Amino acid sequence: MTIKNRHSVFDCRRIFFLIGGLEAILIRIQLWKPLNNFVSADMFNELLTMHGTTMIFLAAMPLLFALMNAIIPLQIGARDVAFPFLNSLGFWTFLFGGLLLNVSWFTGGAPDAGWTSYVPLAGTTYSGDHGVDYYVIGLQIAGIGTLLGGINFMATIINMRAPGMSFMRMPMFTWTVFITSALILFAFPALTVGLAALMFDRLFDANFFNPANGGNTILWEHIFWIFGHPEVYILILPAFGIISEVVCTFSRKRLFGYSSMVFATMLIGFLGFMVWAHHMFTTGLGPVANALFSIATMLIAVPTGIKIFNWIFTMWGGSIRFTTASLFAIGFIPTFVMGGVTGVMLAAAPADFQYHDSYFVVAHFHYVIVGGLIMGIFAGLHYWWPKMFGRMLNETIGKITFVTFFIGFHMTFFVQHFLGLLGMPRRIWTYLDGLGFNGLNLISTIGAILMGIGTVAFLINIVITAAKPRNAADDPWEDGRTLEWAISSPAPEYNFAQTPLVRGYDALWKEKMDGNKGMTPAEPLGSIHMPSPSILPFIMSVGLFIAGFGFMYHNYYIGAAGLIIMFACMVIRSVKDDHGFHIEPDELQGKGVKA
Amino acid sequence: MSAHSHADGKLPHEPEKATLEGRNKVLGFWLFLGGETVLFGTLFSAFLALRHQVGEGNPTGQELFQLPLVALATFLLLTSSLTSVFAIQAMHRQQTKQLISWLVITVLLGLGFLILEIYEFYHYVHEGHGFTTSAFSSSFYTLVGFHGAHVLFGICWISLLIGQLMKKGLTVITAPKVYVSAMYWHFIDVVWVFIFTVVYLMGKVG
Amino acid sequence: MCLSLYVIVKFRRRRGDNTIPVQVEGNHKLEIVWTVIPIILLIILGVPTVQSVFGLSKDYSKDPDAVQVIVTSHQYWWEFEYPQFGIKTAQEMVIPTNAKIAIETKSGDVKHSFWIPALAGKIDSNAGANVNTMYFEAPKPGVYLGKCAELCGPSHALMDFKVKAVDEASFDRWIAALKEPVELPADPAVREAFVSKCLSCHAVGDQGGMIYPNLTGIGSRETVGGILVNTDDAKYANEGTVYENLKRWIEDPDKIKPGNGMGKVALTEQELDGIAKYLSELKLDY
Amino acid sequence: MAADNHTLTEERPRRHRLEGPQKHVIAFIFSVVLTLLAFALVMSGEMNETFIYIMLVTMAILQVIIQMAFWMHMKDRGHLFPIIGILAVPSSHLPVSLWHFIGFGGKQPIHN
Numbered sequence A: 001m002t003i004k005n006r007h008s009v010f011d012c013r014r015i016f017f018l019i020g021g022l023e024a025i026l027i028r029i030q031l032w033k034p035l036n037n038f039v040s041a042d043m044f045n046e047l048l049t050m051h052g053t054t055m056i057f058l059a060a061m062p063l064l065f066a067l068m069n070a071i072i073p074l075q076i077g078a079r080d081v082a083f084p085f086l087n088s089l090g091f092w093t094f095l096f097g098g099l100l101l102n103v104s105w106f107t108g109g110a111p112d113a114g115w116t117s118y119v120p121l122a123g124t125t126y127s128g129d130h131g132v133d134y135y136v137i138g139l140q141i142a143g144i145g146t147l148l149g150g151i152n153f154m155a156t157i158i159n160m161r162a163p164g165m166s167f168m169r170m171p172m173f174t175w176t177v178f179i180t181s182a183l184i185l186f187a188f189p190a191l192t193v194g195l196a197a198l199m200f201d202r203l204f205d206a207n208f209f210n211p212a213n214g215g216n217t218i219l220w221e222h223i224f225w226i227f228g229h230p231e232v233y234i235l236i237l238p239a240f241g242i243i244s245e246v247v248c249t250f251s252r253k254r255l256f257g258y259s260s261m262v263f264a265t266m267l268i269g270f271l272g273f274m275v276w277a278h279h280m281f282t283t284g285l286g287p288v289a290n291a292l293f294s295i296a297t298m299l300i301a302v303p304t305g306i307k308i309f310n311w312i313f314t315m316w317g318g319s320i321r322f323t324t325a326s327l328f329a330i331g332f333i334p335t336f337v338m339g340g341v342t343g344v345m346l347a348a349a350p351a352d353f354q355y356h357d358s359y360f361v362v363a364h365f366h367y368v369i370v371g372g373l374i375m376g377i378f379a380g381l382h383y384w385w386p387k388m389f390g391r392m393l394n395e396t397i398g399k400i401t402f403v404t405f406f407i408g409f410h411m412t413f414f415v416q417h418f419l420g421l422l423g424m425p426r427r428i429w430t431y432l433d434g435l436g437f438n439g440l441n442l443i444s445t446i447g448a449i450l451m452g453i454g455t456v457a458f459l460i461n462i463v464i465t466a467a468k469p470r471n472a473a474d475d476p477w478e479d480g481r482t483l484e485w486a487i488s489s490p491a492p493e494y495n496f497a498q499t500p501l502v503r504g505y506d507a508l509w510k511e512k513m514d515g516n517k518g519m520t521p522a523e524p525l526g527s528i529h530m531p532s533p534s535i536l537p538f539i540m541s542v543g544l545f546i547a548g549f550g551f552m553y554h555n556y557y558i559g560a561a562g563l564i565i566m567f568a569c570m571v572i573r574s575v576k577d578d579h580g581f582h583i584e585p586d587e588l589q590g591k592g593v594k595a
Numbered sequence B: 001m002s003a004h005s006h007a008d009g010k011l012p013h014e015p016e017k018a019t020l021e022g023r024n025k026v027l028g029f030w031l032f033l034g035g036e037t038v039l040f041g042t043l044f045s046a047f048l049a050l051r052h053q054v055g056e057g058n059p060t061g062q063e064l065f066q067l068p069l070v071a072l073a074t075f076l077l078l079t080s081s082l083t084s085v086f087a088i089q090a091m092h093r094q095q096t097k098q099l100i101s102w103l104v105i106t107v108l109l110g111l112g113f114l115i116l117e118i119y120e121f122y123h124y125v126h127e128g129h130g131f132t133t134s135a136f137s138s139s140f141y142t143l144v145g146f147h148g149a150h151v152l153f154g155i156c157w158i159s160l161l162i163g164q165l166m167k168k169g170l171t172v173i174t175a176p177k178v179y180v181s182a183m184y185w186h187f188i189d190v191v192w193v194f195i196f197t198v199v200y201l202m203g204k205v206g
Numbered sequence C: 001m002c003l004s005l006y007v008i009v010k011f012r013r014r015r016g017d018n019t020i021p022v023q024v025e026g027n028h029k030l031e032i033v034w035t036v037i038p039i040i041l042l043i044i045l046g047v048p049t050v051q052s053v054f055g056l057s058k059d060y061s062k063d064p065d066a067v068q069v070i071v072t073s074h075q076y077w078w079e080f081e082y083p084q085f086g087i088k089t090a091q092e093m094v095i096p097t098n099a100k101i102a103i104e105t106k107s108g109d110v111k112h113s114f115w116i117p118a119l120a121g122k123i124d125s126n127a128g129a130n131v132n133t134m135y136f137e138a139p140k141p142g143v144y145l146g147k148c149a150e151l152c153g154p155s156h157a158l159m160d161f162k163v164k165a166v167d168e169a170s171f172d173r174w175i176a177a178l179k180e181p182v183e184l185p186a187d188p189a190v191r192e193a194f195v196s197k198c199l200s201c202h203a204v205g206d207q208g209g210m211i212y213p214n215l216t217g218i219g220s221r222e223t224v225g226g227i228l229v230n231t232d233d234a235k236y237a238n239e240g241t242v243y244e245n246l247k248r249w250i251e252d253p254d255k256i257k258p259g260n261g262m263g264k265v266a267l268t269e270q271e272l273d274g275i276a277k278y279l280s281e282l283k284l285d286y
Numbered sequence D: 001m002a003a004d005n006h007t008l009t010e011e012r013p014r015r016h017r018l019e020g021p022q023k024h025v026i027a028f029i030f031s032v033v034l035t036l037l038a039f040a041l042v043m044s045g046e047m048n049e050t051f052i053y054i055m056l057v058t059m060a061i062l063q064v065i066i067q068m069a070f071w072m073h074m075k076d077r078g079h080l081f082p083i084i085g086i087l088a089v090p091s092s093h094l095p096v097s098l099w100h101f102i103g104f105g106g107k108q109p110i111h112n
Ligand code: HEA
Pocket: A116, A232, A233, A235, A236, A278, A279, A297, A298, A300, A301, A302, A304, A305, A306, A308, A336, A337, A338, A339, A340, A341, A342, A343, A344, A346, A347, A348, A352, A355, A356, A357, A361, A364, A365, A368, A369, A372, A373, C037, C038, C039, C041, C042
């Protein structure tokens, strides 16, 4: 349940992307013409809330986590992550949190107050049914998983690097994951508190956000965005990492300005905590706050710009190969720049008075998220697929995916800039005729369907590939630079039979250039200690799931029972020592040993 | 039973860091505490934002808080922090018996703290300061209650570890757990320093 | 973008090319250049930003020369109170051209956001929190579309209003007209229904309640409910004559604005017809 | 548990021999004194509010630094790096948020 799962859990996570995408398609179908009646107003708000929530929390982050899980230990030459048990626990809590959230569709109404769930709309007075309860509790449970993941990756990267792998020799993807994990660690607890307070308000009549009893609605906005803004960098930084790897490999060149890249990543992470109020320019925080947060936000353009130029100069003078992964990475760069530049436009508070909560914002964040993050994930999936599953994805279908997705993407979201400028607010379930919104919305809807086709092409690719033999080479792109390409595809359970000795940045590339066949081992062949699989994380998550339902429906016995299940598992885990098992040298297939 | 734990000779000097698992645990726990800092920071922020929202006719903090009681609770918790340090020192000297005794004292002090807090809450509710009374009361109980829940968790956890120490003795597996639980306990103490400052003392001032 | 295109074309790998490019580590000069240029750009952008932040935050809410309007948002309608003139209206804000309009926003329930895309940026109306101020000016007479920009429930999409900018003389006439007493329906049956079933919430002239939209002058407004556009030359599904629109609205408000606070009022066909007719003739002269 | 004593004292690294209880008792006394001072300050009343606030917060921070330094093993090997990292971020962004909540953030949210 630990290492093996690392790869197979993939599919569960992908499903959420499909669900979120399906919701997006339904949103777009409703909006394809004015005064459409495809879904009701209530239904639309549910779709929109669940689309945002699912995509951010259940699709994008877990997909990134899947990549991190598969690749980080390999890149730093570790056998596994630092806490395999937590890893598994994080996965299950995330899954059950996501399930709980989606159960709401079948129990009389999904959450419908937007993914930001602003109070008092999300309070009991105006959302009396259980929809928002599902949001609060589902995200709380899923959030635990994310937090555990963050701690796990940080500890892994700090403590488990192979000999010689100093911080400044770490691959860029590892670096970005490291910073992302730190952001998770410092951002998610704020969300935890916010959700807990909202939960207390909703379930136990607390007054945090209830103005009638002195509560403050703006407090929720602050707490949500103190978490929410770092969250968007949590999403994008790993994508930056993926792009760095892919661009280098397929340009056959060393990353331009590695140390400035590292520095820029840290700076983005740090500044990310200082800018949350740019989502609240119209809330009325006063000119001093608006001015300061405007400037702080704009500053982020500087380190991000450094990254963009470094990528371009990595390609400069390189020898670029256009595989699907590389296409996605190259498509990423101009797309993300557009999203970033609109971000800087939004950052100017007076201008944001006009843009805020209009489709201009929708266009901005889909450019950075779909054009940035999702393209990055696609690049990463195509790039590392052979390493994860031992099979190369079909390049022709891959290119079809790229073309349809890329064109569809720009069709969908480019026109939304203009919709916003024309005065179309976001989160509207329909719009009146005669306002000049019709044509652009139609284009946008067609684009969304194209994106859907692109996604389906990718699914087909996966299915076709799964039927083929596992014959990917260790270094299938031939220009692999980092450690993961030094071992077999797919990576064996224990990753490295012998921990490799890292002699420089781009460890494998260095060996290649020095004419070596592979990595030099840092230790003699010996027996490998492995943790035993455990069912406890699963049971714990089930306990939380049950507890969530119990509290939601005010059945405190069931709630308590769920919590007891969880704590009992913790006790068992603490009392029972896990001695693990050993893989002896003669059991290691020759395949994994590359010394 | 100690014979079993020391079967392969003696323990290393810092048993909590002797194995990679142990080192991971200590580091991971530090990180976890970093997250907890943000958690409590946010709770403090929420409390600060709402602490004057008492509402008509409800008791204010100034009227409610009884500083002698809080001072006593503070003293108990501070002392327990000291005894948990002694426990770790005993562990480094590999005196399992002393280690266990110090841990027991720590738990008892923590329990005392918790009882005082429960008494205090009980008293407040009688004064008309319930969880749902006002924004101030909700944020007060949430902040102080979160801390109290942490204390409770710590008590249960350390008790469990005492049991394990008695059964398995001090090993490279139990040592990191003890070490980490002591870190946790100090952290609770540190949070309390801010609670009595921000909630009680500042509340008394107005 | 051009740069990246150039790079992609110039440095693509040609078939059979197996050379290994030079492994450049970085270039300090270049890196400094592309750190400094964005900084300069941002300074150019930042200075006017800060200036206009402070410029836009000027508070005219105490200025006697400005027209003060207290905007209160409700699910899903807008109330406009003119404290200087002691009047209140709904859904349609009439303003004089070329005067500073000083807005104060409040909310009657959840958070909304007040936005007239063609005239000014938006400002939130917070629920139980700070009251925000904003000011704007309409240089040209005309009718401007206003919107709610913050998700506030199912009919958030339909929470539109109109801003009608008129010259100063008309504005004064409008204020005077709004204060005039209003005749109730002549037909006793219709009057009885109107008074008992409508005026429990609404007001016309000095009669009825004031916490729901004031219906005085509804017949001369641009819209009914903010979204049914009154016109004799209907082109779209949301257009019709005042009478048609009123009838449509009163018959089943929920069909037009899901979840609104009026709900279906039980009326006979005659009452419905009579009230709609009466209201459509309730015009203000200005 | 007689076996506990079989560890040879000579083999213990120096640091541990020096790490007697005295240091910790001193830290403890410091903490108690600071706490008592804080309580006394408030209970005595009759003083400028702002002054008391500043004093209280200063003493709390002082106490936490002392506790961290002595009790959370800050000075132990390999702890410095993670601790600096772990504390840097929250402590850098908490003031920003506190600044907002307590007072200066432009128009304050008011109660109705
Ligand atoms: C992955 C996610 C992601 C990323 C990376 C970003 C990046 C940025 N975002 Fe975005 N943002 C979101 C996701 C993201 N955002 C989401 C989801 C929302 C909406 C939430 C909601 O309300 O539902 C949002 C909303 C949002 C707002 C609030 C809008 C509103 O509601 O009114 C603002 C305002 O300042 C903003 C700004 C920025 C800025 C300045 C950046 C910067 O980081 C961008 C920096 C990048 C560049 C600038 C490009 C590269 C730089 C150069 C080539 C150098 C030269 C350029 C210049 C000198 C300009 N974003």
